[in-house]
Amino acid sequence: MGLSAKDSLHLKEALQVAVVKCSERCLYQSAKWAAELLDALPDPPEAELAQTTAGESGTYVHPAFVPNVDPLEAALEAQELNKYLLAKSYFDCKEFDRCAAVFLPDSLLSGLLSAKQGDAETSKAKAKASTPLPSEQTLPNISQKSLFLALYAKVISGEKLKDEDSEMIMGPQDLGSVVNKQLLIVSRFLERWFAERKTDDGELPASQGFLEYLYGMALVKEKNDSAALDYLMQSVHLFPWNWGCWLEITNLIARVEQLNKIAPHLPQNIMSFIFHANTAVNLYQQGQDLAASLTDLLNIFPTSSFLLTCKALLNYHSKDLLAAEQDFSNLLALHPHRLDSLDHYSNILYVLNLRPKLAFLAHLCSSIDKFRPESCVVIGNYYSLLSSHEKAVQYFRRALTLDRTCLSAWTLMGHEYVELKNTHAAIESYRRAVDVNRRDYRAWYGLGQTYEVLEMHAYALWYYKKAAGLRPWDGKMWQAVGSCLQKMGREKDGIKALKRALLADSYYDSTASSFGSTGAVDRMAQMDPEVLLQIAAMYDRLDEEEEAKAYMELCVAQEDGGAGGADVGGLADSVAIHHDSPGAGSEDEAEAAGDRAAGHEGTGVTPATSKARMWLARHAMRAEDYATANRLATELCQDGVEVEEAKALIREARSRMELGSMVER
Known part of the structure; x- marks a missing residue:
């Protein structure tokens, strides 16, 4: 994928507009993301740039500073400029309630809320037709930009109060049930605002897209996912450069099928392309198509820290840890002061047992900002590698004090509590991780392990199956399912799960080097001897001696790397294969597997x-x-x-x- 000089110029202008518009509305994370992407876009050659801009007059005004094309909105923005500048200065100084009160006094909001609560029937009628409020409670006639800033300030104020009202992390009163009380006010206001604008045929006039985004966020918190997705989709159609809105949509997508279902309804531009690649990585997808998509995007934005992180995470999820470590190392060299996603890098260094690198990373994060959640997670991982589990828990709790939605901290703290034999605290940590993100297979797997330690195998099996559903081609998940079934006396089901584990490992090995990395270890023929031994032992208990003998021989054959006359792909006959990952069992992959098996060294x-x-x-x-x-x-x-x-x-x-x-x- 390549861009002409003209396309590159238009993309640059669009990203510049995004930075300005998001900054005006105090969406700082979205503005930062767009600015980083803008910085990663190479400048076209001067000759092409001169040719592209030759027709522009000397009075050229950048699109980011052109007045609103809607004359009514432009007039309102000009009229409110003094108040808007005051409100934004309050927001920048973190005086969120003062910011909201500039345009939306508390008396107006409380009156609106009491009217909604006092008349449920009127509330239902408002969803169908516009019902006028009493004159003293009519919605103020202000611009969309000012309205968004005021309502967004209310949301942030509610988050601040929520954190202040929350108890100590994992304390006796920390039930995770404290809510943002301002969300109800914001949701009711926007419901009313959209209902008033709706025409007789149910259509909404053109909007800027930001209020739809804010209403979608509020509906997500109310667990109204379908309505939230509708408004978020409207938002990205109206203004596709708000990355925060794309992330909200990503959080609502639980499976690849859902992603493929909404893909045709998204705006067809480069933001949709980036969203699709990022969501696929978050859903633990692998394959050459996804790798090719990221490569195409990196050709446009060669130094984009976000896309380089996606590439590293793709290798991480594909179990190519050496390639993922190299990707993060290169990313750190390009952006030495960037802390985003370094908690994933510390996980990789922990698994690879690279203590000197993890120590360096911990010192670097601490020197840049020791009070960032990512820094605390990195330091916690370092102490965990030193087997100082109490100190590790201390730093993970500190990360959660700074950000209670820090997924890595919840999951890793659960691991530490398992090491400390505190199963109750481990279960609670994993449950909170699942509450933050139900796609976190590590938390589901951790719950299964903890219940297995408690010998509650029925519970453990349920959680293991949840983890295997999220990572259907991860042999470790299916091995846990098989072992649990074995302990429950369900030998035949256990054999099927363990055979699935062998197939899963062979799939990951065939896709381990998505970007052509030479560091990936080829283990296609090296089926796990432990799994083969388990299968053989279960066949032996079922008095199926010939099957048991075949798998015992296959287990011994792994010492030399030979397949012992067994075909890995043949296991598929006795396992129900899911069609949730690409390339499962194609003839070309079977041939490639055989070629790789021929030169394998074996386990010894x-x-x-x-x-x-x-x-x-x-x-x-x-x-x-x-x-x-x-x-x-x-x-x-x-x-x-x-x-x-x-x-x-x-x-x-x-x-x-x-x-x-x-x-x-």
Whole structure:
């Protein structure tokens, strides 16, 4: 994907307009996002730029500073300029109630709320037709820009009061039930405002898109997701450059099917393209199509910190940790003072056990801003790697004090409480993480692990299934499901889940290097010996000896990296495959898997392969195949595992062979 000089100029102007309009309405995060994207857009060559702007007069006015095209709105904005500047200065000084009171006095808002609460039937009628309020409670005739600023200040004021009223994190009174009391006022006001503007045929006149965004946010908090999505979709059609609105839509999308369903109804521009790629990454999708989309976007915005983060997270979710670590390292070199998403980077360094890099990252974050939630999470991860779990919990709690919606902090604090054997606190942490984001598979998986420790296997199985539903191609999730089913005595269902785990790992291995990274480890032929041993043991308990033997042999074969005559793709015959990830089981992938399997190095001797070898040796003894039993037992002696029992088997096998030779004579 490439842009001409003219297209590049138009995109630059659109992003400049976005920065100005979002800043005017104090949507600082959206303004920052647009400004960073604008900075990552390369300047076209001077010759092309001169040719593109040749027709412009010397009195050119940038679109960001052109008066409102709606004459009524332009007149109102000009009339309110003094008040608007006063209100915005109050907002910038964090005096949110004073900001709102400039345009919307408390008496007006409280009167509107009491009128709504006192007459439920009137409230229902307002949704269908405009019902005039008493003259003293009519809505003020102010511009949309001023109205948005005042109502948004009310929302932020409510969030501030909510944080002040909340109890200490994980304290005895911290039930997570404190709500933003201003949202009801804002929601009722906007409901009234939209109802008054609606024409007889139910259509709304042209708007700027920001009030739709604010109403959508309020409806999300009221758990009215369908209506919220409608208003948010209207907002991105009216003004597609408000990234905060796109993020609200992302948070409402729970599955890929839902994303694909709304995609045709989105505005067809580059923002929709960025939204689709970001949402797919948040839904843990992988594949060449998504990688190609991000590559195309990075060709337009080569140094965009946001897109580089999406690329790193794509590799992270694809289990290509080395490539993800390299991506975050490059991102940090490009933007050394940027703290956004560094909590994910610290997770990668933790898993890779790169303590020096994690220590450097913790010192860097602390020196930039020690009171950012991301900084606290990074430092907490560092202490966790040092096994200082109490200090890690302290920093995760500090991150949550700064931002109670910090998902990483809730989940990681749950992990720390598991290490500290505080299962009650761990369960509560994971539950709060799920409340923040129901797509967080780590929290669901953590709940399953905690209930499994408590030997409440029915609960554990339910949570494991939730995690597996979010990550259907993650073998670890299905292995947990299979193990839990095994403990519940459901051997056949457990076998199916564990076979699915083998298929899931093979899928991730085929997509691990989405961006052509050479650091990915090819494990296509290296099926997990532990999983193979579990499957074989369950077949053995079901008295299906031939199946058990086949999987035991396959387990031993992993030492050399060979498939032992088994076809990984053949497992699909006994597993119900979900069609929720691309490329599941195509012929081309099966051929590629076979090619990769041919050159694999293997796992070497592991406890699982040694147990499988011992089982095979005993099976050979029962089958009177003493030569095979002798060979397998001799290999066990060389492995140094269960040597005494192996020596006893060797003695017994040799005596049986000698006895057999004497009988033949």
